Amino acid sequence: MAAQRNRPDRRQLVLLCLFFGMLSDAGARQIRYSVPEELDKGSFVGNISKDLELEPRELAERGVRIVSRGRTQLFTLDPRSGSLITAGRIDREELCAQSARCLVNFNILVEDRVKLFGIEIEVTDINDNAPKFQAENLDVKINENVPPGMRFPLPEAVDPDVGVNSLQSYQLSPSKHFSLRVQSRANGIKYPELVLERALDREEEAVHHLVLTASDGGDPLRSGTALVTVTVFDTNDNAPVFTLPEYRVSVPENLPVGTWLLTVTATDRDEGANGEVTYLFRNLPDTDLLKFQLNKHTGEIKISENLDYEETDVYEIEVQAEDGGAYLATAKVLITVEDVNDNSPEVTITSLFSPVSEDSPLGTVIALLNVHDLDSGQNGQVTCSISGNQPFKLEKSIDNYYRLVTHRALDREQVSSYNITVTATDGGNPPLSTETHLTLHVADVNDNPPTFSYVSYSTYIPENNPRGASIFSVTAYDPDSEKNAQVTYSLAEDAIQGAPLSSYVSINSDTGVLYALRSFDYEQFRELHMQVTACDSGNPPLTSNMSLSLFVLDQNDNAPEILYPALPTDGSTGVELAPRSAEPGYLVTKVVAVDHDSGQNAWLSYRLLKASEPGLFAVGVHTGEVRTARALQDRDALKQSLVVAVEDHGQPPLSATVTLTVAVADNIPDVLADLGSLEPPADPDASSLTLYLVIAVATVSCVFLAFVIILLMLRLRHWHTKRLLQASGSMMPSLPASNFVGVDGVRAFLQTYSHEVSLTADSGKSHIIFPQPNYADTLISQESCEKKDPLSLLDDSRCPIEDTPLVPVSSIFIHFLSF
Numbered sequence: 001m002a003a004q005r006n007r008p009d010r011r012q013l014v015l016l017c018l019f020f021g022m023l024s025d026a027g028a029r030q031i032r033y034s035v036p037e038e039l040d041k042g043s044f045v046g047n048i049s050k051d052l053e054l055e056p057r058e059l060a061e062r063g064v065r066i067v068s069r070g071r072t073q074l075f076t077l078d079p080r081s082g083s084l085i086t087a088g089r090i091d092r093e094e095l096c097a098q099s100a101r102c103l104v105n106f107n108i109l110v111e112d113r114v115k116l117f118g119i120e121i122e123v124t125d126i127n128d129n130a131p132k133f134q135a136e137n138l139d140v141k142i143n144e145n146v147p148p149g150m151r152f153p154l155p156e157a158v159d160p161d162v163g164v165n166s167l168q169s170y171q172l173s174p175s176k177h178f179s180l181r182v183q184s185r186a187n188g189i190k191y192p193e194l195v196l197e198r199a200l201d202r203e204e205e206a207v208h209h210l211v212l213t214a215s216d217g218g219d220p221l222r223s224g225t226a227l228v229t230v231t232v233f234d235t236n237d238n239a240p241v242f243t244l245p246e247y248r249v250s251v252p253e254n255l256p257v258g259t260w261l262l263t264v265t266a267t268d269r270d271e272g273a274n275g276e277v278t279y280l281f282r283n284l285p286d287t288d289l290l291k292f293q294l295n296k297h298t299g300e301i302k303i304s305e306n307l308d309y310e311e312t313d314v315y316e317i318e319v320q321a322e323d324g325g326a327y328l329a330t331a332k333v334l335i336t337v338e339d340v341n342d343n344s345p346e347v348t349i350t351s352l353f354s355p356v357s358e359d360s361p362l363g364t365v366i367a368l369l370n371v372h373d374l375d376s377g378q379n380g381q382v383t384c385s386i387s388g389n390q391p392f393k394l395e396k397s398i399d400n401y402y403r404l405v406t407h408r409a410l411d412r413e414q415v416s417s418y419n420i421t422v423t424a425t426d427g428g429n430p431p432l433s434t435e436t437h438l439t440l441h442v443a444d445v446n447d448n449p450p451t452f453s454y455v456s457y458s459t460y461i462p463e464n465n466p467r468g469a470s471i472f473s474v475t476a477y478d479p480d481s482e483k484n485a486q487v488t489y490s491l492a493e494d495a496i497q498g499a500p501l502s503s504y505v506s507i508n509s510d511t512g513v514l515y516a517l518r519s520f521d522y523e524q525f526r527e528l529h530m531q532v533t534a535c536d537s538g539n540p541p542l543t544s545n546m547s548l549s550l551f552v553l554d555q556n557d558n559a560p561e562i563l564y565p566a567l568p569t570d571g572s573t574g575v576e577l578a579p580r581s582a583e584p585g586y587l588v589t590k591v592v593a594v595d596h597d598s599g600q601n602a603w604l605s606y607r608l609l610k611a612s613e614p615g616l617f618a619v620g621v622h623t624g625e626v627r628t629a630r631a632l633q634d635r636d637a638l639k640q641s642l643v644v645a646v647e648d649h650g651q652p653p654l655s656a657t658v659t660l661t662v663a664v665a666d667n668i669p670d671v672l673a674d675l676g677s678l679e680p681p682a683d684p685d686a687s688s689l690t691l692y693l694v695i696a697v698a699t700v701s702c703v704f705l706a707f708v709i710i711l712l713m714l715r716l717r718h719w720h721t722k723r724l725l726q727a728s729g730s731m732m733p734s735l736p737a738s739n740f741v742g743v744d745g746v747r748a749f750l751q752t753y754s755h756e757v758s759l760t761a762d763s764g765k766s767h768i769i770f771p772q773p774n775y776a777d778t779l780i781s782q783e784s785c786e787k788k789d790p791l792s793l794l795d796d797s798r799c800p801i802e803d804t805p806l807v808p809v810s811s812i813f814i815h816f817l818s819f
Contacts, residue, residue: 031048031108031117031118032121032122033084033122034121035086035124036125037090037124037126037128038126038128039086041086041088041089042078042086044083044085045075045084045085046084047082047083048064048077048082048083048084048108049082050082052064052117054082054110056079056080056082059077059079062112063110064108064111065108066109066119067106067108067109067116068106074086074087074095075106075121084119090123092123092126096123098162099162102122102124102125103122103123104121104123107119107398107401109350109368114351116398126165127216127220128161129160129222130159130223131223131224132157132158132214132224133156133157133214133224134158135155136226136227138227138228140228140229140230140231141328142230142232143232143237144233144235146199147196147199148199149196151193151195151196152193152194152195153192153193154191154212155191155226156190156192156214156283157224161218164216164217165216165217165218166216166217167190167215168190169214170192170215171212171215172192172194172211172212172228175208175210176197177196177200177205177208178194178196178197180193180195192214194228200232201232202233206231206232207229207232208232210227211225211226212226214226236270236327238270238275240266240267240268240327240328240329241267241329242331246332246333247262247319249261249262249333250336250337251303251307251335251337252338253337253340254340255303255307256303257303257304257306258303259302260301261292261335262300263300263301264279264299264331266279266299268327270324275324276323277321278296278322279294279296279298279299279320281317281320282320282330283318288315290305291303291304292304292335294319301319301333309337309339309375310374310375312337313336313339314335314336314337315333315334316332316333316335317332317333317334317335318330318332340379341379341430341431343373343374343379344432344433344434345371345372346371346373346424347384348369349367349368349369349436350367350368352366352438354366354440354441355441355443356410356441356443357442357445358444358447359410359445362407362408362409363405363406364405365405366392366404366438366440367403367404368402368403368404369403369404369422370400370401370402371402371424372400375426375428378426378427378428379427380426380427382400384423385423386420386422386423387423388421391407391408392404392407392420411442412442412443412444412445412481413480416442417440418440419437419438419439420438421438444480444484446480446536446538446539447542448484449536450477450487450535450542450543450544451477451479452546453475455546455547456549457546457549458549459471459549459550459551460551460552461520461551462552462553463522463552463557464519464520467518467519468515469516470513471516471550472513473512473513474489474507474546475512480536483537483538485536486536487512488534488536489507489533489534489535490507490509490535491505491531491532492533492545494530496525496528497524504516504517504518504528505528505550512532514548522553522597523558523596525552527549528550529548529549530547530550531545532545533545554597554598554601555597555601555650556601556650556651556652556653557597558596558597558654559648559655559656560595560654562591563593563594564591576589576661576662576663577663577665578632579664579665580632580636580664581632581666582628582631583628583631584628584629584630585628587626587627588626588628589660590624590626591606591624591626591644591658595648600649600650601649602648603649604624604646604648604649605647605648605649606620606644606645607619607621607647608644608645609643609644609657610641610642610643611641611642611643612640613640615629616628616629616630616632616636617629617662626642626644638663639663640663640664641662642661642662643657644657644658645657
């Protein structure tokens with residue numbers, strides 16, 4: 001029935017607590033609620049989803065959970081309603097003993113935000129405990145000669161409730177000999193004293209029975225009773241007296257069992273049995289009674305169990321001294337337990353976020369740690385640190401929580417995983433520490449493009465290669481992993497001689513091997529420049545480029561080509577003139593040849609392969625110059641036939657030959673006379689060729705005479721003007737010849753040779769005089785052009801420019817001669 005009457009009051013108290021909880025500041029990091037004790041399991045405590053500004057369904061989605069350590073969980077979250085509810089019955093007295101306020105603290109973690117909210121719940125007291133005496137029967141012994149007014153301490157009652165619900169008053173059943181007086185100690189605890197109002201007479205009444213009642217101030221009021229039996233003894237007029245009213249001692253918590261703490265001493269001036277003092281603990285709880293041992297005869301107090309500062313730091317013990325009669329005395333013993341650094345810090349990994357992306361910004365939370373040390377004071381002050389030069393740091397969060405965050409950029413290509421050691425060290429002497437190991441993996445991001453070893457490469461391939469031949473292999477390295485490191489290769493679009501690059505070469509996109517799609521010709525082109533692109537498979541993909549130069553190597557696939565003397569188009573053979581007065585070493589002509597190959601394959605050498613008169617002529621090995629090897633003699637034939645071979649230095653070497661015809665005579669009439677005296681050649685057309693030669697010589701002579709007459713007439717015409725004319729030269733105009741022939745960027749210098757020709761009229765004959773040879777590569781000085789000659793050209797004639805060789809007059813007509 002009492003429980004039924006208490007329910008409405010309890011509901012009101014719950015509603016009142018909820019009302020104060022709703023008034024708490026929801027935006028603060030510390031959320032406070034109040035709840036009375038003894039509520040049923042599942043009772044409402046507070047609307048946590050509202051205070052966290054979340055919908056009830058978001059509690060599970062965001063990973064909202066309670067994190068606490070070291071105690072049984074008293075509260076839990078209701079995911080359906082978003083409320084904080086009790087996880088079981090809460091006994092305030094068991095939880096907080098006699099503390100004025102009973103506070104339960106824990107944290108709520110919103111995991112996706114990595115944010116902690118402190119929760120503080122005050123458990124309020126209800127009057128669920130009645131005052132209770134340690135013993136139901138109290139024995140008091142009093143000598144009959146005790147004067148009125150003497151006080152006798154009685155054991156106090158204990159009420160574990162607090163405030164008005166705790167012990168408030170004592171009452172004694174009516175008695176003519178005794179009254180009750182209530183005293184208060186310094187700590188506020190009330191204790192009763194039995195006061196003798198009238199003198200006792202053992203013979204009249206040896207035993208007095210009283211009822212002591214202790215009451216609290218709760219609603220409804222609760223009380224407890226004890227039966228006090230007063231035994232009247234015969235005369236014992238001295239009570240024991242302690243040497244000190246209060247004994248104090250401080251001991252470290254790690255004292256071994258059996259260690260002596262202190263000795264209490266009380267004296268009694270009586271003799272005999274009335275002066276014998278015995279000691280015992282008074283009003284000591286059973287838990288404390290097991291920890292200490294009191295020698296009833298000597299008053300020595302020893303440790304009977306290990307002390308633990310973290311359990312209790314102060315023991316307040318009351319020792320009673322009793323003589324053989326009815327007198328007793330009490331003294332207080334205060335034992336203070338000093339903390340010893342005997343507990344290492346504890347580190348709990350609340351959350352660990354692994355793997356973490358390597359492009360995570362600075363300050364990204366990696367882990368949430370909770371540190372705790374059971375010691376107190378300096379021994380319980382814990383500092384955390386991480387070892388090694390790692391890109392992480394610890395930041396203090398609320399309470400004893402630390403956040404492990406990044407403070408330098410991560411790079412998976414340098415370090416793909418970290419073994420992090422968190423060291424928690426307390427402030428004791430010596431300090432104790434605990435190491436906690438975390439393994440963090442770094443997730444790859446496509447932040448590295450493929451890289452070639454060099455920005456440009458060069459490779460070579462011989463010409464005339466087979467189609468499909470492997471040319472070169474390129475490799476790009478990507479330090480990323482998995483898909484981000486898969487590299488494909490391609491060629492940049494380009495054109496070579498109007499054709500796309502893809503028609504010349506191709507590349508395997510997976511292996512980077514280049515293949516030739518056609519056979520290359522060194523004489524067509526000698527090098528290809530291309531750009532190779534390497535692209536990874538990341539998102540977005542990254543690329544890098546490399547320049548590749550492909551050089552075609554020459555092979556000896558071209559025979560030398562003879563440029564001079566050129567073969568006549570009419571099938572006749574050219575003739576070179578050599579005067580009979582020529583000295584040894586006289587330059588007759590020069591064979592000029594080129595080779596379209598390059599390098600050693602284009603190095604040419606000349607040799608005389610065949611001669612009609614061995615030993616008469618010699619050919620320069622490197623120059624191709626044909627010179628007389630000895631002086632010409634009259635017995636030497638007019639016509640000399642030479643076969644000159646030109647050979648390159650390739651492997652195998654290639655060669656070409658040319659046949660030279662050399663006419664030996666001092667002048668053209670001698671040539672004609674000698675030709676006429678020669679035996680008829682096997683060729684039936686030889687007589688007609690002789691006729692052609694005669695007609696050509698006569699024609700040239702007539703043209704030359706006409707030209708001289710015209711010059712004289714022009715000279716006389718301008719004689720009166722007295723103009724000083726500069727002569728360009730008295731020889732015949734020269735026919736320019738090409739000095740250079742270009743072959744694939746190489747220009748071969750062609751030396752042409754000229755013979756100075758002078759025509760004279762002597763006895764009606766025209767003849768050609770061969771002076772000492774003059775080479776075409778000899779420059780005509782400007783001074784020779786400035787000499788005045790009456791026969792110089794007047795208007796359009798000019799000095800030949802430098803490096804322009806003269807073509808011999810004989811080359812105008814000698815081409816028609818053949819033997």
